[in-house]
Amino acid sequence: MRSSSGETILGVEGARLGYPGAVVLENVDLSVGRGEFWFVIGPNGSGKTTLLRALLGLLDPLDGRVVRDPRFAARTRTGFVPQQCSFSQALPTTVREFVSLGVIGGDRGRSERAQDLAWALDRAKLQGMEGLDYWSLSGGQRQRALIARALVRRPSLLVLDEPTEGMDIGSRAVFLETVDSLHEEEGSTVLFVTHHIEIAARYATHVALVFDGCLMAGRREEMLQPEKLERAFGERGVAFADLSASASSPGDDA
Amino acid sequence: MIESFVDSWGLFGDTYLAGWAVATLLSLIGVWVVARDQIFLGAAVSQASTLGTALAIWLQGVTVIHAFETDAVTFLFAVVASFLTALVSTRPSRPGRESAEAITGWVFLAGSTIPMLLLSSDPHGLEEVHRILFSSILGASRTDVWLFGFLLVFSVVGVAWLRDSIVLYAMDPEMAGAVGLRLPVWRVGMAAWLGVTVGLSIHSAGMIYTFGCLVLPAMAARKICREVRPMFVVAPAIGLGTAALAFLLAHGVDMPPAQMAVAFQCAVLALAWGWSWLRSRVAA
Numbered sequence: 001m002r003s004s005s006g007e008t009i010l011g012v013e014g015a016r017l018g019y020p021g022a023v024v025l026e027n028v029d030l031s032v033g034r035g036e037f038w039f040v041i042g043p044n045g046s047g048k049t050t051l052l053r054a055l056l057g058l059l060d061p062l063d064g065r066v067v068r069d070p071r072f073a074a075r076t077r078t079g080f081v082p083q084q085c086s087f088s089q090a091l092p093t094t095v096r097e098f099v100s101l102g103v104i105g106g107d108r109g110r111s112e113r114a115q116d117l118a119w120a121l122d123r124a125k126l127q128g129m130e131g132l133d134y135w136s137l138s139g140g141q142r143q144r145a146l147i148a149r150a151l152v153r154r155p156s157l158l159v160l161d162e163p164t165e166g167m168d169i170g171s172r173a174v175f176l177e178t179v180d181s182l183h184e185e186e187g188s189t190v191l192f193v194t195h196h197i198e199i200a201a202r203y204a205t206h207v208a209l210v211f212d213g214c215l216m217a218g219r220r221e222e223m224l225q226p227e228k229l230e231r232a233f234g235e236r237g238v239a240f241a242d243l244s245a246s247a248s249s250p251g252d253d254a
Numbered sequence: 255m256i257e258s259f260v261d262s263w264g265l266f267g268d269t270y271l272a273g274w275a276v277a278t279l280l281s282l283i284g285v286w287v288v289a290r291d292q293i294f295l296g297a298a299v300s301q302a303s304t305l306g307t308a309l310a311i312w313l314q315g316v317t318v319i320h321a322f323e324t325d326a327v328t329f330l331f332a333v334v335a336s337f338l339t340a341l342v343s344t345r346p347s348r349p350g351r352e353s354a355e356a357i358t359g360w361v362f363l364a365g366s367t368i369p370m371l372l373l374s375s376d377p378h379g380l381e382e383v384h385r386i387l388f389s390s391i392l393g394a395s396r397t398d399v400w401l402f403g404f405l406l407v408f409s410v411v412g413v414a415w416l417r418d419s420i421v422l423y424a425m426d427p428e429m430a431g432a433v434g435l436r437l438p439v440w441r442v443g444m445a446a447w448l449g450v451t452v453g454l455s456i457h458s459a460g461m462i463y464t465f466g467c468l469v470l471p472a473m474a475a476r477k478i479c480r481e482v483r484p485m486f487v488v489a490p491a492i493g494l495g496t497a498a499l500a501f502l503l504a505h506g507v508d509m510p511p512a513q514m515a516v517a518f519q520c521a522v523l524a525l526a527w528g529w530s531w532l533r534s535r536v537a538a
Contacts, residue, residue: 019348056431056432057431057432058428058431058432058437075432075433075434076434078432078433078434080428080429080432080433082426082428082429082432085425085426085429087289087291087424087425087426088289088290088291090291090476091288091289091291091425091476091482092476092479092480092481092482093425093481093482094480094481097481097482097483100418101418101421101422101425101426102429102433103418104418104419104422104430104433104435105419105433105434105435106433133480149429153433159432
């Protein structure tokens with residue numbers, strides 16, 4: 001597993017997050033270092049997506065502040081994979097057009113974009129499908145198109161919001177291997193929101209547990225402890241702890 | 255028929271040019287409306303503009319402020335009403351917030367009824383509202399030609415420059431925000447573009463022509479094209495082509511040109527549906 005540089009590129013300090021009249025998370029402190037693979041885990045409605053939106057700059061904190069390394073402030077090298085992209089099925093688009101929209105706001109030159117598109121399609125295992133109608137793809141292939149759209153920016157920071165929801169086991173494995181290889185080979189920092197603790201146990205260097213309006217964050221081996229998981233998920237957390245222990249490979253060193 | 259049409263240029267040249275510019279311009283903006291799948295937004299924005307016009311006429315009747323008694327004020331009210339409707343109807347959804355569909359429905363109904371109630375005792379005002387609803391473009395002037403010509407050039411340059419960002423913002427605003435587009439600025443900008451164009455068009459070309467040109471060519475382009483980006487060329491081509499043919503034919507058979515143009519656009523959309531169905535059958 002790739003080690004991180006420890007250099008903070010994104011963080012939240014003493015933040016209160018939510019919407020006017022509806023505070024979702026309080027006293028949030030989080031520091032994401034370059035090259036780290038973060039998993040944000042928590043029950044439904046706990047505020048995972050709210051945290052992500054704040055980190056991406058889509059939601060201003062009610063209090064406190066979001067800290068970004070100046071090199072990431074413009075978001076030219078930030079890739080985002082939403083849970084799903086719910087535009088109208090009546091709208092025609094090909095895989096090529098859909099993925100190439102990801103370059104908007106990026107810092108790559110025109111001549112590099114064709115190479116980046118080919119590279120992103122290859123990494124997402126969509127090569128040869130460029131000309132296909134986006135809506136003719138399977139659910140798993142569409143999710144891979146979403147990650148290709150994020151990769152085409154050659155991101156140093158990749159943010160994924162529950163991207164494996166609704167995927168079958170095979171598609172999920174391919175998807176996760178793609179993200180993991182990006183982290184390992186390109187040194188990208190990854191922020192991955194999911195319900196699946198076993199995935200975090202396998203790939204994470206760091207974990208943030210979001211529950212009851214608060215956030216606990218730290219290295220994977222500190223966070224995936226039975227008592228902490230029980231606090232976050234109740235009695236189910238103990239079962240999750242067993243699951244995470246079995247999913248984590250013995251040789252892994254975060 | 256063509257010779258007679260050319261002969262009529264001296265009298266109706268400005269009307270033809272303004273009508274074609276409006277058709278091309280609205281078809282271009284319509285791609286954004288159709289890409290968001292907010293077809294009814296076009297109707298609501300058009301109807302809100304009628305409400306703005308009626309409100310201006312009503313105020314001219316009840317107030318003694320002379321500054322209100324100008325066409326510019328009527329234009330302004332129409333544009334502001336369209337802009338506000340577009341702005342409110344494109345707000346991002348949020349738990350507890352009214353849906354965009356519900357708001358557009360409310361605006362449409364309010365815009366349909368209030369003008370009649372406000373101007374029920376004002377024959378001149380009612381006539382103006384009926385003219386808007388009837389979509390008569392015969393009164394378009396040289397000023398309209400310059401105005402819509404300028405807006406068209408401005409829009410073509412804007413689309414050429416920002417086309418991909420417009421497509422991403424329409425398809426996936428969350429992603430657009432995540433990669434650095436300033437969503438509040440974009441929302442206000444797009445609402446202003448739509449509001450100004452529809453507000454001015456309603457005043458010059460009427461409700462049916464404005465709503466028809468806004469959504470029908472873009473809907474047809476959506477069925478013809480395989481990607482969103484070419485729709486920005488195909489939709490204006492359909493808008494301009496149907497308007498040109500309709501004006502020619504309407505002049506020849508002495509029928510209202512605006513209605514003829516919208517009827518042609520409906521026919522093109524029906525053909526596009528057929529073409530799309532045929533293409534999917536062949537592909538299968």
